[in-house]
Amino acid sequence: MSDFGLDPIDLRILRALQADGRLTNQELADQVGLSPSPCLRRVRRLERDGFIRTYRAVLDRESIGLGLTVFVDIKVEKHSRENAMALQEALTALPEVVACHMVSGTADFIVEIVVADLKAYERLLTERLLTLPMIGDIRSNFALTQVKTDAPLPLTHLEREARAGKAGR
Template structure:
């Protein structure tokens, strides 16, 4: 739950920006029913509160030569020592790793990796992943087809409360 209490207008702003982050402030204000100045104040407030953490372009993976997505379960030997910290730092620095999660279950971490092809994955696996600090086991699952990816976050769980906010 965000620290900031979001009202209906904030939720409309967030939904609109998730749908199209390239909206101009004037377009956004029109879409959510505000004038431009209060709309911009709200967007800045949402950014300052860490609700909006950035804006980005979503690229077609195949179109940029990254045709293989691999989900990798990684077991590490120890979680609370220097080796585990070194593992996390190393993974954070790998461009091919587009997400990494500490998980429960058989694996300790779940990585999502993008590479051009199977040969690219083999190079990453043998040249880098198996050499990371503390790695005791790696299990790979190859994506056959992406059904849904990088969807907007659902906002319908946020309470309907009101707040005094700029606007």
């Protein structure tokens, strides 16, 4: 058992559901080597304990007309907790923002924005982002091609801990 309370079977469940969240309980149980009832109990515990946050479909951006991905570096105008919080709230409210991270370095935030095209990004930039008073600087980086997106989270560190915990008993 790892420090996170996960054993190798839990990790197999997490890996399988990251690969295909639409697995039936029977299919999942077969994949991880459990009968359906204990498998379902484990999945419910993983959900309840917050390891599994949600289930959703990952849409193909191009297929639904969102062909432009922009990574935006944003610097806060005057560094203060209030400005940072206000900017976080404003960015979170924009549906075009699909990811936002407060970072260290030259930018304060790195934001992933998905829009239909350059014209749509120009509108978002001029009508929404540049009107926010707490923004001091914006740098836009346009994705030329997607190499890897929406990948499952790596679980190797948890596997090592679970093996070490099992060996320590």
